[in-house]
Amino acid sequence: MEIILEKSECIGCGSCVALCPKFFEMDEEGKAHLKGSEFDTKTEEETLEISKTECAEEAVEICPVQCIKIKK
Ligand code: SF4
Secondary structure (H helix, E strand, C coil): CEEEEEHHHCCCCCHHHHHCCCCEEECCCCCEEECCCEEECCCCEEEEECCCCCCHHHHHHHCCCCCEEEEC
């Protein structure tokens, strides 16, 4: 499965980083970044392959603009 972050929608609130530092950190532009992810310049999405959702489920729920998705 994978975590998908719609980078263009992120407002940089930092909630996902606070709840789920295993997968998320803030980048130099003040937006969320999925650690070790690939960035698709066309869709402006970051994608990270994961084997367990762990704290990512909480990040999905907390994000105020719903720009984090988990694809199973
Ligand atoms: S919770 Fe959502 S809006 Fe806030 S930093 Fe994370 S991805 Fe961006």
